[in-house]
Structures are given as structure tokens and as C-alpha cells.
Amino acid sequence: MSSENGRPEGTPGQEPPGGEQLALIRETVRRARPPRARPRTWRGAELAPRDPVARVLVDKGLLHLDRLFDYAVPAAMDAEARPGVRVRVRFGAGERGGRREGGGLVNGFIVERRAESDFPGTLAPVAQVLSPEPVLTPGLLALCRAVADRYAGALADVVQLAVPPRMARAERTAGRDGPDGTAAAGVPHPPPPAPGTWARYPAGPGYLRALAAGESPRAVWTALPGPHWPEELARALAATLAAGRGALAVLPDGRAAARVDAALTALVGAGRHVLLTADAGPEARYRRWLSVSRGTVRGVVGTRAAMFAPVRDLGLAAIWEDGDTGHRDPHEPMPHAREVLLLRAAREGCGFLLGAHGCTVEAAQLVETGWARPLAADRDAVRAAAPLVRTVGDGDEARDPAARAARLPSLAWETVRDALGRGPVLVQVPRRGYVPKLACAHCREPARCVHCAGPLAATGERTPPGCGWCGRAVPEWTCPECGGTRLRGQVFGARRTAEELGRAFPAVPVRTSGRDHVLASVPDRPALVVSTPGAEPVAEGPGYAAALLLDGWALLGRPDLRAGEEALRRWLGAAALVRPRSGGGTVVVMAEPALRPVQALVRWDPAGHARRELAERAELGFPPVSRMAAVTGPPEAVAELLESAGLPAGAEVLGPVPLPVAPPGQPRRPGAPPPGERWDRALVRVPPGSGAELAAALRTARAARLARRTGPPVRVRIDPEDIG
Known part of the structure; x- marks a missing residue:
């Protein structure tokens, strides 16, 4: 009725x-x-x-x-x-x-x-x-509406990401003084900062002058290796604050945000900006957010959620390491911080700065289209700041014929032995754990649990292997293919690597940094630091004496369009912590020397690698040259949604293809089909300029299905990370 x-x-x-x-x-x-x-x-x-x-x-x-x-x-x-x-x-x-x-x-x-x-x-x-x-100001509401439209999501979901939960006590105390009790109201603008290490970049001082003059320059910044990038980013924020405008910087994790926060405090003093991270706690974070919303402070340094910070008169939106997975929010509709800041730069007319040691294809596209200008050092400055990068093919085969197949060839051992006399050595391992993947020692068949078919893994030297899905211990295992009873490791994790290095260098302390325990820094004295990618601690003083980048095949061999780009980004992040070549810094990468990401690391040319990747994607019509959406769900529901959606002209549907059926008992990952159920996945590709129409069409079709309650729901992802 x-x-x-x-x-x-x-x-x-x-x-x-x-x-x-x-x-x-x-x-x-x-x-x-x-x-x-x-x-x-x-x-x-x-x-x-x-x-x-x-x-x-x-x-x-x-x-x-x-x-x-x-x-x-x-x-x-x-x-x-x-x-x-x-x-x-x-x-x-x-x-x-x-x-x-x-x-x-x-x-x-x-x-x-x-x-x-x-x-x-x-x-x-x-x-x-x-x-x-x-708390939901008109400007913030308009931004949330734009993000919801771009990602085919609901406005209420985006607002939930943008506005933190209410804390009554924080509302009573925020705004009277600064965000943490320091007087902030009425404080004059700070003076423009000196260029500092920005002088190493030909366009660096001019970029700071433009920000200090109230202009809105847009740049893609390829940062030089070394410990200076937090101070350089802080100088860009300080120059914007000196013009009386707001400044916002989004970092991939709390450790990086803390470094920029400390650098900005040293430049402009306390009370002019806030640090928005989860480490502060809900009440302190909400109090600082309110200080920004009320206009008490105009500077924000934070992690992913800070992309929505309601900064008054925003003059600069900056992001560091846009390729880091921490910049994509896992909650609906899964917006990416880079895209949100690009929307803010276009809507609010502010400056934009995308910085990293590497370069994503999205950053290369911004430069290629002329939307942003490149901000990079010349080759002489790069060679002076970068460490020496060696591969397993640097004349090592004559002394070690098995160098290419060995996990730690003689080149790596010699590099570690020489570097430990000068300072700490970083060892990057792609996998965490002890031995996360086991196989039959005779036929190399992957070892699986007899109860749920989950993969077997070893958690310690003297503990029996166990199932990674159901957690059952398997003290006695028999290969169903050949009848063998012995196991061997297929993949070795950070803990096993640390154990092996400790035996090889018994007089040197070994420290680990990973998901369970991340180190912020290590002292400048001989030590072996074993870390997973993204958890590398900063070495005090001039940096690490050397770095080993192990198991390059594990990063490059992933079935992902971004495998090469992601491997190079992680290698550059670790190598940037090493001393320059003039100070004896050396990096050894364990990967095939002829591969393009390895050669880009040797030359320290991330921008060139990104340009070539962008050109190849343009030929194939892959993102970011085109816009894509992934439609996932039961086969009948996917087919019905695609048929009912009024897709824009020129839209191309790739698939649908069936997703692998997860065996019963396997833990379900977010967005994955339930164990035992078959789901299909289709990709919808549209030419440039039709992304808004695609999002609107899929959003309307999903809303109609939900209103009619016809069949199971379908997931829609705009700009999916994995299109394989």
C-alpha cells in the first residue's frame, strides 16, 4: 500500500x-x-x-x-x-x-x-x-557524499568512517586550550621555514615558497633515500601553516606519523597541529579531532582515518607512500586515502603532495596527464644518497656456482660479516613465522592436514607441525602421494631466518620486528635486525651498514598485477634506511638480476619503472588508465545484477569467472566466499571519464536488488586492488 x-x-x-x-x-x-x-x-x-x-x-x-x-x-x-x-x-x-x-x-x-x-x-x-x-559540517558532508558516489557506497558508511565515535568528556574539554592543554588560540602564524634539505631537489625551494605564498602547487615527490623525508614533509606543512592555511598529511602507519609529528613540532612548536592516530586512544583522538573541527588548530598529521579530518581552509593535502596497503580502509566502501585527498584537492582548491621513495603507476599517471608536476632530484644527488645495490649475479657464480639457487649465497655472508664491524645490518624477509609452508621431502608435494586439508606449518624447532586452519598438531605425517614421512620447508619465515643467523653469528645480537612486535628504532651498534616488509625499524645515526633482501621470488612471483611494483616499493623502503654508498652502505637483493624491478632498484629509478608499467597498462587497458569495478557473489546474483545495471556506453564485462571454492573448515577472509560455496567474479571496465557513470549504475542496481530482496547480496568494489 x-x-x-x-x-x-x-x-x-x-x-x-x-x-x-x-x-x-x-x-x-x-x-x-x-x-x-x-x-x-x-x-x-x-x-x-x-x-x-x-x-x-x-x-x-x-x-x-x-x-x-x-x-x-x-x-x-x-x-x-x-x-x-x-x-x-x-x-x-x-x-x-x-x-x-x-x-x-x-x-x-x-x-x-x-x-x-x-x-x-x-x-x-x-x-x-x-x-x-x-560534527558533520557542510564541507565534511559534501566530501563524504563525493566519496560515496565515487565508490558506489552508502553515505552513512562513509560518514561513519569520517566522524569518530563521540566521547562526552572530550567534548567538554576540547577547544578551551590547544588539543593537549597548550594554548593555541590567538597564536600568530609561524614564519616560513628555510628550505633545509629541500635544496637537494631543483624545484624543492620553489615548491615551499609557493605554499608559503598561499598558492596551491601539486607535485609528485620522489624522495631521496636517507632519514630526511620526515623533516622535508614537515617543512612543506610548516610552509602552508605560515600562509595561514590548513595542512594535512596522511601516513601509512603510526611510526611514520610520529616521525613527521616530531619534525613538525620542532619546526613550528607545540599547539599548532595535532596527531591523529589510534595509538592516542579514543578519547584523546576525539578531543584532537574536535580541536580541528572547531578551528583551534589547522595542522593535522595522522594515519588513514585522518584523510577526512575537517581542516579549516585547507591549503595542502599530503600523503606518504600511497602504495602502502594501509592507506585503503577495510570497511565499506573501502576508500583509498590517495583518492580521497585527490578529491579534496580538486574540491577545495588546495595544494597536493604525493611523496614516497618509490613511485606507483597512479602517481606516474598524475605526472603524465600534467595534473601534478614531478619533484625529484637529479641523478648526481641520487647517486650520492643511495647505497650500493648488488645482486647475486655480481661475479658470484665463479666462487659460488649455486649462488642463484642458495637462499644466502657467499656474497650475502661476506656482506654481513664486513658490515657488522661498522653497525647494524637489516635483513628483510617476506614471510613471518617459522616455517609457514611444509612439503614432502621426497616428492615435494605440499603437506596438508588429513582433517581439513589445511596447509601444515612449523611453529618452532622442537614443536610438531600443525595445521594452519584447524590448529591440530600433526606429530606423525605420511605423504598421500609417495608414502614419505619426512618434511622439508618450502618457505622460511622471519623467526627461522633469525635463528639461522644467530647460529652463524653467535657473538652478535639478533632482533626481530614484525606484526606481533614492531620495533621503532635500533641503536647504532652491531646487530642483526630481521624484519618483515613494512616493519623495518629506523637505525639511529647514519643508518644501517648493510641490508639483505631475501626471497625476492616470494614477492615477484605473486599472481598480481602489482607484484613487480610492490616488490620494488618494499625493497626501496628497506634500502632507503641504509647508509649512502660513500659511507659503505651496501644492499644485496636475492632475486633474478635481469628482472625489471631488480634493475630499477640497482639504478634507483622508481619513476622510470612506474612510467614503463603505466605504458604497458595503457596498451592493455588496465587501471589506472581505465576504471574497473569487481562484482562478486553467487553466479545467478552476479549475472542478474550485470543484466539489470544500466552500464555506461563502452563498458566491457570481463567474465564472470568462478572463484576457487574454499574447503570446509578454512577460515573465511573478509570478502571471500563462504567455505564450500561457489562464487563468481566479473570485472567491468570502462574508458577514462566514465568511472562516475559506472559507479552510479552499479550502485543503483544494488539498491534495487536490496529493496526487492531478490536473491543474495552482491559485493561491488570500485578500483579493486586485485584484478587477477
């Missing part, structure tokens, strides 16, 4: 007419009074005298409910129910005690106040104003 304006009766947020309300509607129609002049009273409650209608964004995150709902504003809440505040409203309808009433209470945000409503029934009132703090 539908109402006069086409909405179904009992629409969430609107109480269906009944009893006295129905009589009142009939009387109104009979007298032919102008409809919707203002909402009627709700059960005799007095409404606000002015703009009594509140348009509320309800925190449900469902595409078919992704719109604003009208609620009546009681007179008692008139002063506090302002646009941007958090409220509680009744959403949905149900039967209670034989009479039809409003649904349960849910959170939401008031978006605007109006004098009229287009709903012909009786409006339900706002139940409660949770806080008078206007």
Missing part, C-alpha cells in the same frame, strides 16, 4: 497514520488546506516555532535506504537540534501490544532544518539530541 507521494506507508522515520491522526488527515483534506505547510503536532507535543522539520541522515548504511528522512523537531530541542549534530530517532515500524508504533531507536545526524516536509503523514519526532556539537 502506497501513500499519495508514492512512498510506502510505514516508511522508516514516518509514523503511519491511525486513530486520531487519520481523522486529522481527513479533516485537513476536507477543508482543502494547503498541504505540507508545516508538520502537524505529534501526540500533542509542541513543535519548534521555526523550521520544525529536521532532515536526518540515519546511520543504517543500506543502499536502498541511502537518503534523508524527515522528522519533527520538538520545541524543547529547538536550540540544540542544529544541522550537523548527532541525534537519536525512531526508524522502522513494528507491532507492540496490538497497536502499530515507530521502530527502534537509531543514531543519525541532522543535515538541515526546513519549514516544510513533502511527507503527507504525521512526522515522528526527534527522540534525543545526543550532543549539541555540530
Whole structure:
């Protein structure tokens, strides 16, 4: 049954007419009074005298409910129910005690106040104003709407990522002083910083001058190796603050954010910026966020969630290491910090700085299209700052014929032995754990659990192997192929590597850094530091004396379009921590020397590697030259969605293809099909300029399916990371 304006009766947020309300509607129609002049009273409650209608964004995150709902504003809440505040409203309808009433209470945000409503029934009132703090400002709401449209997601999901949870005590204390108790209001702008190490880049001082003059330059910065990048990024932020504008920097992890925070504090002093990371705790983080929202401070350094920070008069949006997976939010609709900052730069007219030791194909495209200018040092400066990079083919075969097949050839041992006399040595291992992959020693068949077919792994030298899925210990194992009972390691993790190095160098301390325990720094004295990619600690002083990059095949052999780019990025991140060649710094990479990423590391030419990757993707029509969306779900649901979606002209559907069926008992990863179920995956590719149409078409089709409740849901990912 539908109402006069086409909405179904009992629409969430609107109480269906009944009893006295129905009589009142009939009387109104009979007298032919102008409809919707203002909402009627709700059960005799007095409404606000002015703009009594509140348009509320309800925190449900469902595409078919992704719109604003009208609620009546009681007179008692008139002063506090302002646009941007958090409220509680009744959403949905149900039967209670034989009479039809409003649904349960849910959170939401008031978006605007109006004098009229287009709903012909009786409006339900706002139940409660949770806080008078206007946290969803018009600028932040517009940004969230743009991000939701780009990623075919629900506005409520994006707002949930952008606005942190409320902490009442933080609202009472934030803004009186600075974010952490230091006086900030009324402090004059800091002076423009000196170029410092930016002088190593031909365009570096000019970029800082443009920021200090209030301009909005856009650049892709290929940072030189060494410990100077946090200070250089801080100088760019300080130059923006000197112009009286806001500055925002997004880092991939808390350790990198802390380094930039310390550098910026040393340049401009305390109280002019805040550090937004999860390490601060919910209350402190919300208090700092409120300081930014209220305009107490205009500088923000933070991790992924800081991409939505409501900085006033934003003058610079900067991101470091945009290729790091930590920049993509795992929650719906999975926005990437780089794309959000690009949206902000375009919408708010601010400067943009994308910096890294490496270079992604997306960064290369920004330069190729002319949207941003390259900011790099000349070759002489690169050679002076970079360490010596050696491969296993550097004349090592004559002394060690098995050098290419060995995990640690003689070149690596000699490099470690010589470097330990000068300082610490970094060893990068792609896999964590002890021996995460076992196989039959006779036929090399992968070892699997007899209960759930999960892979067997060793967790220690004297512990029996166990299943990686069900956790059962397997003290006695027999190969089903050849009957062998002996196991061998196929892949060795960081713990096993540290154990082997400790035996080879018994007088040298061995330290590990990985997911369970990440070291921030190590002292400048002889030590072996075994780390997984991304967890490498910074060596105090001039840096590491040498670095070993082990098991390059594990990074390069992944079935991923970005395998080469990701391997080079991780190698550059570790090699940048090593002393320059003039200081004896040496890097040994264990990978095939002829491969393109290895040669790019030897030459220290990440931008050239990215340009070649971009050219090849342009020939094949792969992202970022084209825009893609991944549609995943049960086969019938995927086919129905693609058929019903009005895809833009020129759209090309690749697939669908079946995804591997996970055996029962395997832990389900986010986004993966349930064990034992078959799912299909299709890729939809559109030419440049049609990405918005593609997102809108898929979003509309998903919303229609959810509204009709026809079949299981389908997942849609815009710009999927894995298109293999």
C-alpha cells in the first residue's frame, strides 16, 4: 500500500497514520488546506516555532535506504537540534501490544532544518539530541557524499568512517586550550621555514615558497633515500601553516606519523597541529579531532582515518607512500586515502603532495596527464644518497656456482660479516613465522592436514607441525602421494631466518620486528635486525651498514598485477634506511638480476619503472588508465545484477569467472566466499571519464536488488586492488 507521494506507508522515520491522526488527515483534506505547510503536532507535543522539520541522515548504511528522512523537531530541542549534530530517532515500524508504533531507536545526524516536509503523514519526532556539537559540517558532508558516489557506497558508511565515535568528556574539554592543554588560540602564524634539505631537489625551494605564498602547487615527490623525508614533509606543512592555511598529511602507519609529528613540532612548536592516530586512544583522538573541527588548530598529521579530518581552509593535502596497503580502509566502501585527498584537492582548491621513495603507476599517471608536476632530484644527488645495490649475479657464480639457487649465497655472508664491524645490518624477509609452508621431502608435494586439508606449518624447532586452519598438531605425517614421512620447508619465515643467523653469528645480537612486535628504532651498534616488509625499524645515526633482501621470488612471483611494483616499493623502503654508498652502505637483493624491478632498484629509478608499467597498462587497458569495478557473489546474483545495471556506453564485462571454492573448515577472509560455496567474479571496465557513470549504475542496481530482496547480496568494489 502506497501513500499519495508514492512512498510506502510505514516508511522508516514516518509514523503511519491511525486513530486520531487519520481523522486529522481527513479533516485537513476536507477543508482543502494547503498541504505540507508545516508538520502537524505529534501526540500533542509542541513543535519548534521555526523550521520544525529536521532532515536526518540515519546511520543504517543500506543502499536502498541511502537518503534523508524527515522528522519533527520538538520545541524543547529547538536550540540544540542544529544541522550537523548527532541525534537519536525512531526508524522502522513494528507491532507492540496490538497497536502499530515507530521502530527502534537509531543514531543519525541532522543535515538541515526546513519549514516544510513533502511527507503527507504525521512526522515522528526527534527522540534525543545526543550532543549539541555540530560534527558533520557542510564541507565534511559534501566530501563524504563525493566519496560515496565515487565508490558506489552508502553515505552513512562513509560518514561513519569520517566522524569518530563521540566521547562526552572530550567534548567538554576540547577547544578551551590547544588539543593537549597548550594554548593555541590567538597564536600568530609561524614564519616560513628555510628550505633545509629541500635544496637537494631543483624545484624543492620553489615548491615551499609557493605554499608559503598561499598558492596551491601539486607535485609528485620522489624522495631521496636517507632519514630526511620526515623533516622535508614537515617543512612543506610548516610552509602552508605560515600562509595561514590548513595542512594535512596522511601516513601509512603510526611510526611514520610520529616521525613527521616530531619534525613538525620542532619546526613550528607545540599547539599548532595535532596527531591523529589510534595509538592516542579514543578519547584523546576525539578531543584532537574536535580541536580541528572547531578551528583551534589547522595542522593535522595522522594515519588513514585522518584523510577526512575537517581542516579549516585547507591549503595542502599530503600523503606518504600511497602504495602502502594501509592507506585503503577495510570497511565499506573501502576508500583509498590517495583518492580521497585527490578529491579534496580538486574540491577545495588546495595544494597536493604525493611523496614516497618509490613511485606507483597512479602517481606516474598524475605526472603524465600534467595534473601534478614531478619533484625529484637529479641523478648526481641520487647517486650520492643511495647505497650500493648488488645482486647475486655480481661475479658470484665463479666462487659460488649455486649462488642463484642458495637462499644466502657467499656474497650475502661476506656482506654481513664486513658490515657488522661498522653497525647494524637489516635483513628483510617476506614471510613471518617459522616455517609457514611444509612439503614432502621426497616428492615435494605440499603437506596438508588429513582433517581439513589445511596447509601444515612449523611453529618452532622442537614443536610438531600443525595445521594452519584447524590448529591440530600433526606429530606423525605420511605423504598421500609417495608414502614419505619426512618434511622439508618450502618457505622460511622471519623467526627461522633469525635463528639461522644467530647460529652463524653467535657473538652478535639478533632482533626481530614484525606484526606481533614492531620495533621503532635500533641503536647504532652491531646487530642483526630481521624484519618483515613494512616493519623495518629506523637505525639511529647514519643508518644501517648493510641490508639483505631475501626471497625476492616470494614477492615477484605473486599472481598480481602489482607484484613487480610492490616488490620494488618494499625493497626501496628497506634500502632507503641504509647508509649512502660513500659511507659503505651496501644492499644485496636475492632475486633474478635481469628482472625489471631488480634493475630499477640497482639504478634507483622508481619513476622510470612506474612510467614503463603505466605504458604497458595503457596498451592493455588496465587501471589506472581505465576504471574497473569487481562484482562478486553467487553466479545467478552476479549475472542478474550485470543484466539489470544500466552500464555506461563502452563498458566491457570481463567474465564472470568462478572463484576457487574454499574447503570446509578454512577460515573465511573478509570478502571471500563462504567455505564450500561457489562464487563468481566479473570485472567491468570502462574508458577514462566514465568511472562516475559506472559507479552510479552499479550502485543503483544494488539498491534495487536490496529493496526487492531478490536473491543474495552482491559485493561491488570500485578500483579493486586485485584484478587477477
